[in-house]
Amino acid sequence: MAGNVTLDRATLANRIREIQDVYRSDARPWVIGFSGGKDSTCTLQLVWNALSALPEIERVKPVYVISSDTLVETPVISRYIDETLARISAAALKQGLPVTTHKVSPNTERSFWVNLIGRGYPAPTRRFRWCTERLKIEPANDFIRSRVAEFGEVVMVLGVRSGESATRAQVMSLHRIKDSPLSRHSSLLNAFVYAPIEAFTTDDVWTYLLQNASPWGNDNRQLSQMYRNAAGGECPLVVDTTTPSCGNSRFGCWVCTVVMRDKSMEAMIDAGEEWMQPLLDFRDLLAETQAPEAKLRYREFKRRSGHVSFIDGTDRPAPGPYTLDFCKTLLERLLATQIELQRSAPPGEDTLLIHDAELHEIRRLWRTERGDWSDSVPAIVGRALGRDLDWVAEDEVALGAEAGALLQEVCAEHGVPVDLVVQLLDVERASHGLKRRNAVHARIEEVLRREWRPLDVVVEERRRKLGEAGLTAPDGPVGKERDDRAPLLPFPETEDAAP
Template identity: 70%
Template sequence: MADQSTMSASALAGRYREIQQVYLSDKRPWVVGYSGGKDSTCTLQMVWAALSQLPPEQRQKPVYVISSDTRVETPVIVRYIDVTLERIQVAAEAQGLPIKTEKVMPTTDRSFWVNLIGRGYPAPSRRFRWCTERLKIQPADDFIKQRVAEFGEVVMVLGVRSSESATRAQVMSFHRIKGSALSRHSSLLNAFVYAPIEALSTEDVWTYLLQSPSPWGNDNRDLVAMYRNAQAGECPLVVDKTTPSCGNSRFGCWVCTVVERDHSMEAMIDSGEEWLEPLLEFRDLLAETQNPEKKRLYREVRRRTGQVNFIRGTDSPVPGPYKLDFCKDLLRRLLQTQVIVQRQAPPGEAPILINDAELHEIRRLWRTERGDWADSVPAIVRDALGHDLDWIVEDAVSFTADDGKLLEEVCQAHDVPTELVVQLLDIERDAHGLKRRHAVHTKIEDLIRQEWRDLDTIIAARRAGRNDATSEDQELELEEEPELPFSNLGAAG
């Protein structure tokens, strides 16, 4: 391996020999993480070159090249990745290499828009970065688990380097298998990690890419230009939590609000991609909702659990999910942004910001979990896009917008929380026609236990020491916390 600024011919030959030895040492298939950035491109090119030097009869073990698409990647990067994956597949088949390409994406129920607009999750922040697990870790882990189920074990080939992440280097060193180039994965059973460029410097990587032509026909100078235009580092394939995330002005998700400003998107616009400007404006709208002074405008007081929690030592409630009315406004603005961007995008590159499946799932969540009796999604889509989708026709026991208005009048007259009655009626609607209704009473009891008093009453009771539901031991030091925690499966580069 190279510790200097460039690799000698003998050092490069040594890299190729090690890759060949690891490949031939067992029958475990390889999964190469490819993000389109410099490190993963360098890794894949080295693997490609090393395997090409083997006789055809030794190139039998499958090599899966997977790329993560969060569905909210910057369109310029999506275009680059899609074209590259297609070139990789065509070139691999032509050159007799056992390489197969695959994009991994979050399922619809985990997607960014379903969580943000459907469930009301706030825009990701350093304190509540819910996106990485759902959009990156789980899709990659799902693919790896499928290969483990098929082959028993897999080797993940990652473009990670010790000089880029001290944490990653420490973890890999801790999990290193004695006498082997492999490490055990930090969290996935039967998965091993191989990092061919672990000891390379950044200059080594760029030197290799500029001196070694792409075997699938890309021009690596385009990669240099993309980095220069974005003024950014790459966004790695994430398969465990030790991998650097993309919150440091790296090109990646265009909706990223972990950073204060999206310098990479701004740089792309300045370099000639002006059609991306509406995306930046929408991203800035999401970032605005993180302003502490304005959170009460956009966020519910109650959490998704139905309770009200307070920041430790204060009478300030921890903000809950986005209000339904604001979610409706976000959906409307997102669709309008999509129309504008598609109109201004270069020919053949018009992006779909939110797909039909996500719109159907948002509609379902609003109807079943958020009391949207007005069935707002179809009307918002029709107004923004000028056409209808193939909406599911609901049964006769569904409530309407007129029902909602009447119910609100009745509840106000009797000083009863409208949302409470709405959810009680929804429980009854869901149980309509069932022969066994034993779960209905449990759901009703759970709903009644939620906090339905107004905030002033809660604070007054809290100050008087009478509010057991928000006692000191239940207060939170952090401003936000995950509402629906997922298992720690791990993340990769």
């Protein structure tokens, strides 16, 4: 498909016929990405009407409508999508269409809060969108792979338009199958992509939606109203990193910090959803941690790998994960925000911001990886929520508060970093009881190779090396600030492939 379409009656009839032809051409099931926004709604409605016009005997190939729930969706949109999916299921059953709906979500260990508060990942930025892969790409791809395993091949029907993403348009063009409306997926084997509205303009999309009633009973004028007074669009089904950020979108995550201001949530609050103000306040707190002058106030000077990296040409460390103390503050603020929402939100709104399973995983990470000897999570949760989560006893997993205090005293006496001893104890604990312990020496060596010296000592050594190279920095960092560039990401083992 080349160029933009003019959505007259003949063009629309041709598009319907093409959808029918592609559907009937093989036995590959369809997976339609549905975000609830205008593009995905237009795509699903076109497909629905095309299939409805086919004889019932030809409507046999399954169509899976999947919606991505990141678990940090804007509550108003989350409710809207849940209601819409329920209507789609009921209408498909009543009208005899082979359409089923499915929500895909990240596993607990990949969730936003487990990564941000548990592991200390910094709030996402435009150059480090670690959230996209974990919250959207992986859950959607897991579903698609399961269908590939069942059927051999699948066709993904996406509401993407070439006018919205030049990168996506280029990728689809490169993978286009000759003399076919399909493209090969850029990374998923045995998955093909079909974009029936690829050449539509924004006006084409709205023209179709406002002139054609929703076949599952939604009011497309309500959808149009949701877009008013907002600068952004929607978050489509994300299955690769060519999809642009949806930080300005009404159909995105309420915690998104890829943009400086969340104009969409601000517009919702101005339009009467004042109860969402605590969400915006928490989101703005995360955005504040991205200021260059504030990063080392909230974050470690070492990366999660235990090593220190410096900004090119300077003696300034590239910040690593949030400190454990700040993660505790974030958890306290998050739970307080949840309580405030429960008091002020209208009936029926989903005010659960963090699930119990995520709290259990955060506790495990703090205890086993971050030296939380005082076992802070149960105490924080108890104070905020006033209830117990039936915490798992972990006597052998980490040091208790009393043992931690004793270890600090002994390490201070001998001038040994506490964290170094803790990690060596973890290596021994992990190897205890094994018949073959030949790998323990390598793990001990890996721990010892990490940076254990104080920050001032590390910086002084860096300055000496800069001086030897003729790049002295007597008054602090020199050179251009490049803290978020790809080579300097705080978690090199999990770099996002975003452009």
